[in-house]
Amino acid sequence: MKEKMVTLVINGKEVTVPEGTTILEAARQAGIYIPTLCHDPELSPWGGCRLCIVEVRGWKELPAACITPVRHGMVVETESPAVRHARYTLIELLLANHPEDCLTCERTGSCVLQDLAYRYGVRRTRFEGEKRNYPIEDSNPFIVRDMNKCILCGLCVRVCNEIMGKAVIDFAYRGVRTKITPPFELPLEKAGCVFCGNCVAVCPVGALFPKPMWGQGRHWEVKKVKTVCPYCGTGCSFY
Ligand code: SF4
Ligand code: FES
The missing domain is CATH 3.30.70.20 (Alpha-Beta Plaits)
Incomplete structure (x- = not known):
């Protein structure tokens, strides 16, 4: 079945994404930065830190972008004065x-x-x-x-x-x-x-x-390399 697409505007930029996409995913697809502290695309959504709040025209509250699905015609601002003020306080x-x-x-x-x-x-x-x-x-x-x-x-x-x-x-x-x-x-x-x-x-x-x-x-003194470390052998590289 063909995926239903939804078009919204984020920071003045028109973005078209499949229905069910979150505001955060839509913003990232459009190259728009929204800060996150508790989100990881590989893990289940959490919505706990609220750093990803955005302003949606016509909405009273500032929804968390990582758990809010897009809606057709939505107009989103990711760095409005209200958002920046709330993020500052958080x-x-x-x-x-x-x-x-x-x-x-x-x-x-x-x-x-x-x-x-x-x-x-x-x-x-x-x-x-x-x-x-x-x-x-x-x-x-x-x-x-x-x-x-x-x-x-x-x-x-x-x-x-x-x-x-x-x-x-x-x-x-x-x-x-x-x-x-x-x-x-x-x-x-x-x-x-x-x-x-x-x-x-x-x-x-x-x-x-x-x-x-x-x-x-310090972080800037350490070089990141791909390796299997001698400690656990799982092949991760920490930073
Ligand atoms: Fe988050 Fe766990 Fe680190 Fe605490 S210890 S900041 S819950 S990842
Ligand atoms: Fe923490 Fe969205 S990233 S609430």
Whole structure:
């Protein structure tokens, strides 16, 4: 059966995509940037971080582009003053309980949250958030977990579950205590983790880091190579 096509306008550009396409996918097809923190095209949609909000003419709310399907005749703005203001506030809220150690963080220069703060001009946050004080988890040889830096995007949970079929980690607790952890806070090595590295690869911030690369150089000092590393043998390349 022939696919039904839908035409909409994004930032003044006419875009025609198959029915069911999300605003985010349509924008990307048209080469229009929309920031995301919890989205990965290989994983199920989540709609949690709201960084991908856009303005749709005639709509009162700002929908999340990653979970909102296009409609025929839609007129979308991805960087309107309302969108930029809301994104600015969202970034401030994320930073409110985030450690302020960007200067020495292993992910500095390759952190999506840092990039977005820079892009939207968020130099400090107006909000005083609950700071977390979890110990850094590094009892295994492969992955360092610093849950103080976690922004709860859920990418690691979904990749572990949907790609690896393992479900070693999940959300636990509630409110400001919400945390990504293996069951009963077991260390990864005792929770069935196979150290595939997929969770590290999708983490947008410094919450998960490959232990063999810890302290080995800043992002811009490290060269990315395709290789089968001696650690796990799965052939991934982290950055
Ligand atoms: Fe997202 Fe990283 Fe936290 Fe997992 S550990 S929820 S990938 S920020
Ligand atoms: Fe759309 Fe997070 S990327 S809500």
